[in-house]
Amino acid sequence: MDARAEADRPRSGVLSVDSTVPGGVPRGFDGFRRGWERRFGDGFRLPVLSPGTIGDWRVRGRFTRVRDVAVTDVHCVSATHSADRPGGDEDQVRMYVVRNGAWRLGGPRGRGERTVPAGQFLLRHVGRQYAFEAAPHTSAQFLVLPSAGLLPVLGNRSVAGPADSAEMRLLTAHANMVHATVADLGPAGLHAAHSTLIELAKAVALRQFDDVEPQLAPALTRAAKDLADSHLADPALSPAMLARQLNVSIRTLQRAFATTGESVTAHIRHRRLEEARLALTAPRGRLSISELAAHWQFADSSHFIRAFKKRYGLTPAAYARSTPL
Structure with missing residues (x-):
């Protein structure tokens, strides 16, 4: 394989850590940093953390890379702070989805600070590293996305809202599927996983998605199954209820399930x-x-x-x- 073909080869990587148990991360934060740089360092800069965070680093996390997209699920048992002046230019779109606790994000020249509380998300373009902090026992999911595909849709806006909106349900379901399957995907699967992450992030920015796009069927099916699982004992659970919650037609939902060989009702x-x-x-x-x-x-x-x-x-x-x- 020549150098150009190797450079163009789809890249993926998975890293799981748990520094909340003895021996969960050999050599502590330094061991984690080496693992990160080996799998993600050529495209995703590790945030600059404060000495106190590194010294009391109690974190469970799962990190997945699909080409120029990264998906992170993290639970911070201890408080997490960036360095006072993290610095460094970047050009990425980031999504922050907070499930428990709160994540505070800095802004340029001390302005534009935002706090993302539990149950909310924030999508915005990042031009450089800014300070951040998370309260103890904060759980969140982060997506790092290429700016080229999203800036024409996002522009200079920050988009925020509830993490259980229809568009966010689809994006979260797909991100979780990527976590679970990326290690087994071939080049075509990686391309599809990557493209769908980008398209669903665009849907979040636009607050709507193309519900007849067949590439989104797996994410729609997964989101519907997750939603159904949380309402199994509810007498109102039905294909119509799921379609309404996911902001699609019943026909669209049934068409997505048809790819699995099982109807929604079944x-x-x-x-x-x-x-x-x-x-x-x-x-x-x-x-x-x-x-x-x-x-x-x-x-x-x-x-x-x-x-x-x-x-x-x-x-x-x-x-x-x-x-x-």
């Missing part, structure tokens, strides 16, 4: 049956068959029993007897 039923099966094997406090049927929104015990037997080959009662307490 997925909901299968997940409810799976949760009922797990409840039948609980070591204590097992519910009755009628209670399980009602809790997981089956019309009655007969419907539940028939669906369970079709799925698992045994009636719920027989399945419970076959599982030791």
